[in-house]
Amino acid sequence: MIELNSEWNDYWRTARGERREVDPTGTDAIAPFFLAEGPAPGGAESVLDLGCGAGALSDRLIKSNYRQSQFLGVDLSRDAAYMTASKTKGLAIQGDLAKLPLAANTIDWVVSQFALEYASFNAWAEAGRVVKPGGRLTVVAHANGSFIYTEHEKALVDFRTLDQIIQASVKRGPKGEPVAVESEQVLGQAIKQLRAMVGDQSGGLARSMSDALLGVLTQWSDGKDLPSSNELGSLLRWLTDYKFYKGRVESMLRAAMTPSDFMGVQQSLVNAGFTVRTAGFLTAPGGVRLGFKLSAVKSA
Ligand SMILES: C[S@@+](CC[C@H](N)C(=O)[O-])C[C@H]1O[C@@H](n2cnc3c(N)ncnc32)[C@H](O)[C@@H]1O
Structure with a gap:
């Protein structure tokens, strides 16, 4: 039995019911980081969007560089998964990020925009587990004290x-x-x-x-x-x-991470065989802090 995050679940249910186009996290400001950190399009046969919401990030990545990739979205909310699947004309499933229903070492690029921090800490380990050796994990998460x-x-x-x-x-x-x-x-x-x-x-x-x-x-x-x-x-x-x-x-x-939470995540990824490529504050022009950014590669 999946335990729902009721705030988000209600939000997506209503948005879906009203056929509203929603992008609650402002993908315009965040997507350039994912595009800068992403593998060459040929190196991303499979892309997994964790906590995909209505699919704003996947949609942006597909349209920008990754039309040939197979995208899969996962979200606790069934309505969100449905919205992602219809937006990307691809696949999205309901699932808990802390217990991904996927085999280890299977995904070329795992992405997540303001979602892993809403789940339990194990979600980070799960995100790392499913990345293929040589594959990437690119995440943006809410930071305590950000704008x-x-x-x-x-x-x-x-x-x-x-x-x-x-x-x-x-x-x-x-x-x-x-x-x-x-x-x-x-x-x-x-x-x-x-x-x-x-x-x-x-x-x-x-x-x-x-x-x-x-x-x-x-x-x-x-x-x-x-x-x-x-x-x-x-x-x-x-x-x-x-x-x-x-x-x-x-x-x-409640979900926003402190710098020490963020250091803990980086350490756990290093312990799981990742090399951190980029880690720090994601900033908007003018230096405004939007959250934490992290990109890491799993050793081959
Ligand atoms: C801030 S929204 C971000 C949605 C999307 N990534 C975006 O940027 O538009 C957080 C998302 O995480 C999902 N979520 C929260 N806890 C989750 C969990 N344990 N497992 C899967 N999804 C979860 C929520 O349903 C929601 O869609």
């Missing part, structure tokens, strides 16, 4: 404030459903607070959420009417999205 990490921390603070605003400005029915907006005074205060928050945020993450809520609340306050059922519907939808977004933010903060 992404601190943005998530800020988002969590914003979410707490949003929670208070929502609780204060929405009157609920017997089943907890929002039925009306509280007094104009409370609403006015909520809008002021949200405007300040949106102004503070550097973009992404909580911003689109608070923008959306600000829009709904401003509309109600301008109209001075009780919201229509349609608007209530969008608030309800917003509340659901927000809860599940918050869960993912929390799970990322």
Whole structure:
């Protein structure tokens, strides 16, 4: 029985249900590292994408250099595996990274973008086990203190404030459903607070959420009417999205690795017969730290 990571599972289920194109980790900024570290296309007959999500990384690699390679995605979420398979027109399976259903020494290039750190430590050993002698392992993982990490921390603070605003400005029915907006005074205060928050945020993450809520609340306050059922519907939808977004933010903060975790991973790969080619912080232009990067080759 596979134990699911419920935050991600819900996320992919909803994205698949709504046929949404999603790339939660921003592959544009990360893919150049994989392309720089990848083997020559002829040396990558098989590529395994661990924690493939909706297949954003595999898709990018296939389109860039690796059209001839056979890609396989693995993710704990069945919906994610389904989305990867349809995006790449290839294979993807549901599985736990800590217990890969694959034979040892079988894959030319194992890649993983912000996923191994969500699984137990054994996932790193498993990633190394399936690499063919002479093959490569290329990984990007969340780092404690990276730009992404601190943005998530800020988002969590914003979410707490949003929670208070929502609780204060929405009157609920017997089943907890929002039925009306509280007094104009409370609403006015909520809008002021949200405007300040949106102004503070550097973009992404909580911003689109608070923008959306600000829009709904401003509309109600301008109209001075009780919201229509349609608007209530969008608030309800917003509340659901927000809860599940918050869960993912929390799970990322828990998963992020410290430098000593990262050193431990490198040591375990060296013990398993790998030579580390590249290890350190993955940075965006301007030196902004996005996470840890690691690329290693298994001795032939
Ligand atoms: C941050 S997302 C990254 C997804 C994808 N690599 C991307 O960059 O778009 C983390 C992924 O790891 C998957 N995941 C978490 N724990 C896992 C585990 N134990 N086994 C397999 N997949 C796991 C989640 O379902 C999710 O799809």
